[in-house]
Amino acid sequence: MAIRRQEDISDFSELVAARSGALFRTAFVVVGDHQLAQDLLQEALVKAYVAWPRLRDTTKAEAYVRRTIVTTAISWRRRRSFHEHPVALVPDARNADQTERLATHDVLWEQVRSLPTRQRAALVLRYYEDLSEAETASLLGCSVGTVKSQVSAALGRLRKQVRPDSGVLLPDDEAVTR
Amino acid sequence: MTTTLREMLARQASEAGPPSLDIDELVGLGESRLRRRRIVTAAGSAAVVAVVVVTLVLGAALHGAIKRGDAPPVNRPSPSPTEPPAPPVRQLLYSDVPVPTTGTWPLPRKGTIHFGERAIESGNAFVHLDVTDDGFVYTTKDEAWFSDGDNPRQIGSRICALRALRDGGIAHMADAAVITGTAGSLVAWFECADPKSTTLIVYDTGSGREVVRQPMPLCDTGFGCNLDAIIGEHIYFTSTRDTEASSPRQFSYDVTTGRQIPATTSSFADDVRSNPRRLVVGSTWATATPAGSGGKVESLVFRAVGTRLTAFAGEANGESPATVFDTATHRAVQLRLPPGYHPPKGSSYSIFEWLDDNTFALMPELNEPADIITCRLSDGRCRLAVKAGPDHVVRIMPATGLPG
Incomplete structure (x- = not known):
């Protein structure tokens, strides 16, 4: 059984459907690699799902995902697990x-x-x-x-x-x- | 013609195309993280409660003991989380062994063992490698060693399948002399302390002790027994003794109960299908069976076809494209080659290690650059994890023996 409420899941799905294209483009220009951008976006969206009750509205959620994309890209580089050369x-x-x-x-x-x-x-x-x-x-x-x-x-x-x-x-x- | 930074970034972004996201998968990953977080929180709370209770009990008991002059009885509550924690992610394991400049392959050989980000000198020459949730195992002439990434320690000796090596001969089953499961901490081998008697040994690398030492009289004749697989808590092995065709050849030993029962192709397949970290072949999940277990499908490889890694099943009458299913999710597996990665046409790869329920590592067939590729089942994406070493080394992965 899902831990998040069905209402939260549909709000989250709406965010993914409406904004994932734009967020993906941001991830791509930040990391410069198609596959890493996919990974980065997926990770940021999963984090947003976990934090959803705190985010409440989609504007706030999109800002949260954008911030997570950027900060995660930087931390991946720092940990040297970044596969871009x-x-x-x-x-x-x-x-x-x-x-x-x-x-x-x-x-x-x-x-x-x-x-x-x-x-x-x-x-x-x-x-x-x-x-x-x-x-x-x-x-x-x-x-x-x-x-x-x-x-x-x-x-x-x-x-x-x-x-x-x-x-x-x-x-x-x-x-x-x- | 001029261009601005803004224009260039906008153009690159527009060329990125749409992302390929699966909302159900995102929700599934999110839910799984939430569940893990709950377990950790529950375990943490239980631990705090346990510490408080132990402190109170000790305090009260000591107080009583001082009064009575007795030693205090201590009852430690044992917190039991409702769900087991997720299994740990395994480290990628391989070794690049120098090719001898003259003569044939002397076995075993020394080499640096790469375990995750660590490089470990085995100190003693090894024959093959294998991995558990806690570290890795390697065999020398007739010994088994374990390392969690630091100093290796010996865990077994007088391994039956390596006897020939010790005597200067060829050990045909060296790569299966010691086996591990795709998950868990169990390692199994047959010990031949006495040339006429065989004992099944199962070692738990998590607790650092032997958990089974079971004499196996049925392995004392013929060419002994061969280890097939560890599925969950079951050790599968096949007897090579010359018996009537109707007699069972494959057996399963249950580590938990100590029971040994004959296994059939279908009972083995059922066991494989009910555990994660396996692939099964068939037109639907309901009919899919494991490869190489006495069934119709003898082998399974992935071949580079265009930008994809396509599954091919080997049968008695040849090889053909096949549908494979992941036993954790029951979903069909579709893999894409890493972007920009162009292996020789028709290159084939086989799985040599599962890193977690969703990720496995593949190695190419012989005579191809030994790049290591890791693939995720959830989205089919693969990446080049470790490039092939220089020409003068040969790469050894888990469950593969040294050449020669």
């Missing part, structure tokens, strides 16, 4: 066909994947989820200053790898261009 050498942007948008995307994606997990998570929350620095800090469980330094370090690393004429516009550049 970041590329030892970042592909040289100069070798890519920089006249093609797709190639530029791929080069930048490889570089984002090679970032440390915490930096990558901060970058994803800021520039994919469009969260504010305060919201990112709350989700990562750190201070706004830490978010700033993580994002700055991530962008600094990406700038080093990207030639100015590569066609990649990183956030500061965007701001200037706009």
Whole structure:
């Protein structure tokens, strides 16, 4: 017999049906690996199921799952049970066909994947989820200053790898261009 | 052409596609965690109650003893949780043994044994490996050793199936000289202290002691007895003595009751089907039977077909794709190759270890890179767990003997 009430189970099922696509996309850009993203989402959803009575509404539950995705990804990396192997050498942007948008995307994606997990998570929350620095800090469980330094370090690393004429516009550049 | 970080992340995210989630499975996993949490809480509460009660009893008894000058009687309450805790997750076990540069394989050989994240030097050369819930077992020339990941200790000697090795010959049944179950702590072997008498030994690696020492006169003739399997508390073995065709050949020894009864193909199949961590072959769960137990299906392997690992059943007239069912859930098993993993076409894999009720490890057939793959039954996802070692080593997994 189920421990959770039938009403809770159907609310949980609704959350999975409605939001698992978006949550999966977040997991994927955080870990950069399809299978790990699946594992991560499954783990986060199971944790949400266990914690369901505390979450009450679906908005709160979605935020909880998103937070769990990010924090679990970071802890997996810390425990070294993370099976992703970041590329030892970042592909040289100069070798890519920089006249093609797709190639530029791929080069930048490889570089984002090679970032440390915490930096990558901060970058994803800021520039994919469009969260504010305060919201990112709350989700990562750190201070706004830490978010700033993580994002700055991530962008600094990406700038080093990207030639100015590569066609990649990183956030500061965007701001200037706009 | 320019691109922004936002655009790139949005494009990658959109290419991720939809997740493959099974709500029933998520609910099942959640429920199972909730149940485990309740058990732990109940056990914790019982332990606290037990400590308080023991303290009170001791205090009262000591008080009484001081008054009377007697030793206090102590009655310790034993908390009994309503459900047994989930069995532990087993560690992946293998060893990479250097290939000799000249001559043939001398047996046994030394090598580093990998047990989970630990690497253990066996210290003495070994013939084969096996695993229990508490650690791993390995055999040397005619001895059995156990390690929980630290210093190995000897648990048995004079193992019948390894006698030939000790005498410098070939031990044909070396990989089944000592067997373990897919779950639990039991290890079994036949001991031949005296060349004319055979004794069944069952050792519990959890309690660290022998739990059975049973003379087996029916194994004293012919080529003795071969161990087949440990299913739950039952040790299955086959006698090789030359008897009438109608006489039973396979037997089951119940560790709990000490009873030994003849086994049949169907009684063995029933036992297999009622325990987790087994796969059975058939068109439906109701008709599925274990492979290699005297039934129609003699062997079971998984072959790489496209992006899937497809089950193939070997029968007397050849091999064909088959449906296999997991005995824990009674569900049909469907496995996918790890994403981006491309083994040689037609590569085949067989199960060598169950890590828990939902996960097992597969090894490739001989002459293929000895990558270790682990697969989850719940969603059919597999991953490359350990890549093959360099060319100059051969990989040994549980229940497989050294080559040669």
